[in-house]
Amino acid sequence: MPRDGVARRAYPLICMDSTKLRFFAPCPQGLEGVLEQELHELGVPLTTKTDGGIAFLAPWATMYWVNLKSHLASRVLWDVGHASYLSEDDIYRAAYSLSWPDWFTSAQTIKVKVSARRCPLPSLDFLTLRIKDAVCDKFMAVRHKRPNVDTHHPHIRIDAFLDESTVTFYLDTSGDPLFKRGHRVLSVEAPLRENLAAGLLRLAGWTPQEVLLDPMCGSGTIPLEAALMGRKIAPGQSRGFGFERLIIHDPKRWGYLREASRVKQLTTLPTAIYASDYDPAAVKIAQRIFQGAGVGIDLRLRQSDVLDVEAPAAHGVIMLNPPYGVRLSTPEALDDFYPKLGDWLKQRFSGWRAYIFTGDLRVPKLIGLAPSRRIPLFNGPLECRLYEFLIVPGSMRKLTAVPDRPD
Ligand SMILES: C[S@@+](CC[C@H](N)C(=O)[O-])C[C@H]1O[C@@H](n2cnc3c(N)ncnc32)[C@H](O)[C@@H]1O
Missing domain, CATH: 3.40.50.150 (Vaccinia Virus protein VP39)
Incomplete structure (x- = not known):
């Protein structure tokens, strides 16, 4: 078993090499245009600019590259599914339908974060609980064991974003936000991110x-x-990332990309x-x-x-x-x-x-x-x-x- 204790299942290689997955890279408001430009330079042509970030389609390994090389993204979120909703129960069912046990294990801790724009439902805290329950219930049904919650240092961060009619679920591939480069040992008052x-x-x-x-x-x-x-x-040369904790992580490919970047310094x-x-x-x-x-x-x-x-x-x-x-x-x-x-x-x-x-x-x-x-x-x-x-x-x-x- 690898040192991080994550039992890896063989995942179809096509996922690593050519299948285009959906990601979303949030950034500080006002930087969307320059982030899109940076993503194009990093070899991500299929982008869509939205308020607060850039959605993009790319193979799994490109997500490694963006996490490693982007100076501007705050995170890279893997869009694992979306559904329309009218009620909290619809959101529970949408979360339950996803294959969480294929992506991480019950031995790992989770944190669910919900954000919303124009969501008609009254309580985001209640939605956070419902999504957490759905994930844990899915684990109980499939693996007979559920992950624990750790709101401070979770292994796995699950994000949900709701607009007025759609909920989108993400797995956070960055872990700590990307502006944490791992260099800042001490700080002055009011440093910039x-x-x-x-x-x-x-x-x-x-x-x-x-x-x-x-x-x-x-x-x-x-x-x-x-x-x-x-x-x-x-910027990410000397830090760890959330994707290293996912079952489908490919440490060999990741090591290769990190080294490819290092030799170009x-x-x-x-x-x-x-x-x-x-x-x-x-x-x-x-x-x-x-x-x-x-x-x-x-x-x-x-x-x-x-x-x-x-x-x-x-x-x-x-x-x-x-x-x-x-x-x-x-x-x-x-x-x-x-x-x-x-x-x-x-x-x-x-x-x-x-x-x-x-x-x-x-x-x-x-x-x-x-x-x-x-x-x-x-x-x-x-x-x-x-x-x-x-x-x-x-x-x-x-x-x-x-x-x-x-x-
Ligand atoms: C908003 S902070 C800059 C933060 C910086 N960009 C960072 O990310 O850490 C403003 C800085 O201006 C410096 N400062 C204020 N008046 C100054 C002056 N007259 N000459 C030089 N530095 C000055 C302060 O010491 C402070 O470090």
């Missing part, structure tokens, strides 16, 4: 050939994602990535995280006030994630800070593309620059913008008011 940081770089059109500067780097999430992209290090970055923060504790944490991820020598990290930083090249991309005035600062302090930041950009970064990711929609007005793009995004529940400013000679011109409006 890794997939959101990677999404900001994508939306900015940054490529590893361009110099990158993050002068308010905190724990360094943005430069770290950039370094992983630049060195072609798969570059030993150096194509160009320089600079990071700094004025807080010495943040710089220390960033340094430890960079070292843990194996990119410590790639990143030029130092402690500095942002306003003392000089442009390290004639052009490049500067990405800023300043405090918003929600948790880390006060609106009054930011009123004073942003005009200085605007002058600093105009005076020292002519020829650069600057991006500010913030929940403070007064930013364009306060820094006195007109954004060339304003991209609505969510950082968790917080509505934010990614503002793009093209710093051209002559952008010293002061703007009086730049009203913000969603695109």
